[in-house]
Amino acid sequence: MVTDKEISDLVQLFFDSDENAATNDQIVLNYQNHTTSRDNNGFASLPLFTEVDPTIAIRPTFKAYYQLMDNYNPEVGKVETYSEKKEQEIDTFLYLITNTTIGKHFFMFLYKKQYPYAVTINTFINFLKNLWFGSYSRARGVLDSSGFEHVFIGELKKGEVSGLHHWFRFYYLEATRNKNKFHYLGYLVKRYNIMASVKFTWFGYYKKSGSFFITTSPEFDFFVYTLCFLFRRGNNGCKIEINGCPASITSYDLIQNGNIFIGTVFPNIGEMSDKCKLYNQFVKNNIH
Numbered sequence: 001m002v003t004d005k006e007i008s009d010l011v012q013l014f015f016d017s018d019e020n021a022a023t024n025d026q027i028v029l030n031y032q033n034h035t036t037s038r039d040n041n042g043f044a045s046l047p048l049f050t051e052v053d054p055t056i057a058i059r060p061t062f063k064a065y066y067q068l069m070d071n072y073n074p075e076v077g078k079v080e081t082y083s084e085k086k087e088q089e090i091d092t093f094l095y096l097i098t099n100t101t102i103g104k105h106f107f108m109f110l111y112k113k114q115y116p117y118a119v120t121i122n123t124f125i126n127f128l129k130n131l132w133f134g135s136y137s138r139a140r141g142v143l144d145s146s147g148f149e150h151v152f153i154g155e156l157k158k159g160e161v162s163g164l165h166h167w168f169r170f171y172y173l174e175a176t177r178n179k180n181k182f183h184y185l186g187y188l189v190k191r192y193n194i195m196a197s198v199k200f201t202w203f204g205y206y207k208k209s210g211s212f213f214i215t216t217s218p219e220f221d222f223f224v225y226t227l228c229f230l231f232r233r234g235n236n237g238c239k240i241e242i243n244g245c246p247a248s249i250t251s252y253d254l255i256q257n258g259n260i261f262i263g264t265v266f267p268n269i270g271e272m273s274d275k276c277k278l279y280n281q282f283v284k285n286n287i288h
Contacts, residue, residue, distance in 0.1 A: 002113065004239060010109055011224055011240040017101040020061050020217035024282075026053035027169060027193055035186035035199050039211045040198045042185030043188040047174040061100065062189055062223065064093040064217040065152070072149045074202075076157035077139040080149070090133050094125050095257075097219035106223045128226065136256045147254075149264025151225065152218070154202065160198070161207035161252040165266045166221055167214045173202060189269045190266040191245045197269055211267050213242060225249065244279030246270030 012229035029050035035042040056062055071086045080230025098121065099102050108117035117127035133142040139157065149155065154173075164170065173182040185199040187207055197211040213221060228238035238249035247267050254263035 001164050002150045014102045018220045020059045022056050023217040031187045033186040044184050044186045048184045049171045061096050061218050064096050070151045074156045076155050077144040100219045102219045110264050156205045161202050161205045167212045194245050196245050245276035
């Protein structure tokens with residue numbers, strides 16, 4: 001059994017231990033216009049990310065994450081191809097994130113709980129690889145998707161963007177917006193440089209509301225999402241705080257051929273609180 005307090009305390013420990021995270025002065029945001037999920041248009045003349053310190057991209061786990069980005073075809077229904085190079089890049093990413101302070105904290109948490117897939121670090125890594133990178137079908141019976149592709153890369157299906165819940169992926173697509181036809185269209189909810197829910201288009205596909213944490217490392221999101229998926233699967237069941245700001249994590253599984261995969265995981269931004277305002281009162285200079 002894992003209590004709500006254990007989950008919130010562990011997420012706070014992750015946040016405090018996030019050695020690869022960006023600092024407040026390394027990211028400048030330009031939220032611009034407010035929009036709603038009911039508004040079919042939305043407009044912002046400039047990108048959300050005005051400035052991101054280039055040294056962030058060369059931090060080991062960010063670099064490994066970036067190297068995975070060109071391994072996927074975002075169109076649902078198109079079979080994903082695999083190669084030794086792609087497998088090696090996945091293994092490198094998993095090796096690096098499990099060797100971070102956050103990864104070690106999570107492994108020890110599961111180990112002390114006698115979780116069956118955390119007997120050794122190798123069983124832990126293999127479990128994560130199957131859970132996040134195991135291939136399954138979202139359409140036409142072809143192996144076109146995985147939990148990682150959905151959450152950390154994003155997918156295109158029936159005129160809409162699905163998934164895409166990490167800020168660094170969003171930033172990369174904005175930075176290459178001419179090539180990727182990526183356009184930010186305004187925000188629905190903003191919490192300083194901690195988290196946001198935004199609207200955007202990608203290759204003409206529409207995302208009416210997409211949420212993600214900001215500044216956090218790939219390993220932070222990866223292990224927070226894994227924690228909530230394992231112990232609080234479902235809608236809004238995983239209550240957490242990020243730098244004083246309340247949020248919850250929604251996660252759903254996808255079961256195929258007797259195997260359990262991550263179908264989706266994403267954050268929901270909670271109500272503004274006095275604690276959130278207090279903790280973040282000094283970061284406004286980098287937000288417009």
